[in-house]
Amino acid sequence: MQLTSEDSIEISTFQWPTGFYADAGHVGLKKTDDDLGWLVSKVPAAAAGVYTTNQFQAAPTALTKETINLAHQLQAIVMNSGNANSCTGVQGIHDAAAMQQATAEKLGIAPNLVGVASTGVIGEQLPFNQINQGITKLGLTKTASVTKAVLTTDTHAKTITVQCLIDDQPVTLTGFCKGSGMIHPNMATMLGFVTTDAKIAGEQLQTLLSQTVNQTFNQITVDGDTSTNDMVVVMANGQAGNQALTPTHEDYPTFVKAFKLVLSHLAKEIAGDGEGASKLVEVNVSGGYNELEAQQVAKAIVGSNLVKAMIFGNDANWGRVMQAIGQTTAHVDLNGVSVWINGIQMVKDSLAVTYHEAAVTKTLAQKTVTIDVDLNAGKSTGTAWGCDLTYQYVQINASYRS
Known part of the structure; x- marks a missing residue:
């Protein structure tokens, strides 16, 4: 055991x-x-x-x-x-x-x-x-x-x-x-x-x-x-x-x-094990106004097709994460959001910070990708899980009955 x-x-x-x-x-x-x-x-x-x-x-x-x-x-x-x-x-x-x-x-x-x-x-x-x-x-x-x-x-x-x-x-x-x-x-x-x-x-x-x-x-x-x-x-x-x-x-x-x-x-x-998936994606949100909103934001990020495609392509495009946050109705400190990908901070106070893009690209190739977000709007947390969006997803569903 x-x-x-x-x-x-x-x-x-x-x-x-x-x-x-x-x-x-x-x-x-x-x-x-x-x-x-x-x-x-x-x-x-x-x-x-x-x-x-x-x-x-x-x-x-x-x-x-x-x-x-x-x-x-x-x-x-x-x-x-x-x-x-x-x-x-x-x-x-x-x-x-x-x-x-x-x-x-x-x-x-x-x-x-x-x-x-x-x-x-x-x-x-x-x-x-x-x-x-x-x-x-x-x-x-x-x-x-x-x-x-x-x-x-x-x-x-x-x-x-x-x-x-x-x-x-x-x-x-x-x-x-x-x-x-x-x-x-x-x-x-x-x-x-x-x-x-x-x-x-x-x-x-x-x-x-x-x-x-x-x-x-x-x-x-x-x-x-x-x-x-x-x-x-x-x-x-x-x-x-x-x-x-x-x-x-x-x-x-x-x-x-x-x-x-x-x-x-x-x-x-x-x-x-999402259809065609090559990576497990975990999103952890802190600083939520309440637990419901923190969970809402976490799921919005992991469910965004733009984020999923970004992760599939090993593209360190943190703007995809920001747009997913902004599409929700959750309370957000618009000038105080922070974002990390696999422990590498990319955003602080809603602005880009200096990071080595090659390092982020390399870490995105891992089987598990973790995105951490601080909304700076409270003390609640939320977590969601998903996967990347691959070419194989379309292939599987185009022939599901075949």
């Missing part, structure tokens, strides 16, 4: 928390690779979710939101890639419900304990017979195969396992997600799943997820597009044996830190 900066929290090798199982298989929704899978808890688990704000919310997304909102409880989530079941009308609604029902029957549980998640091409009807046959073949294993079954244009599975002590009991949090294009969460433009054996009430879990998402998944962008299908779902089955976590629990801050670590890691994994 690798000890993090939080002494009571460890990043571990991938493993499912106590009482969780998973499996995946190939049913032909994609040409190759697994494209159907599930997550299953031994017992009903507290559940929480956040969902895309795109007006054309896909049938499985709407169904899962409705299911979780009933009692903040799930025992399983069935998921597929290769077909989004979005913009598919009444038939799409029926197919999402049929996936839920088929999964419930296979597991011998109530349908209202099953969530459904789909991702892939929009506007094509779901081949339910293939899905149904695949569900009957899924088992209860401890493999990580489901983490790959949801991938579309991703280059790799995105996973993390974190362990901490709650009431002197080892608690495990394991998360995975998919996301590479259509990334501009509000919420959530990806599929993300977090499992934990901690004991926490569903409503409390929902509050924690909603709060943490604003600092993590909602602070990444790849292309400014918000998808129709996406969600982040958390399940907590209480099998670790701890006392129920509430804000007054002595170890609640530890769990919150571990939870944020999971979501932050997955968010950065998505940003770094």
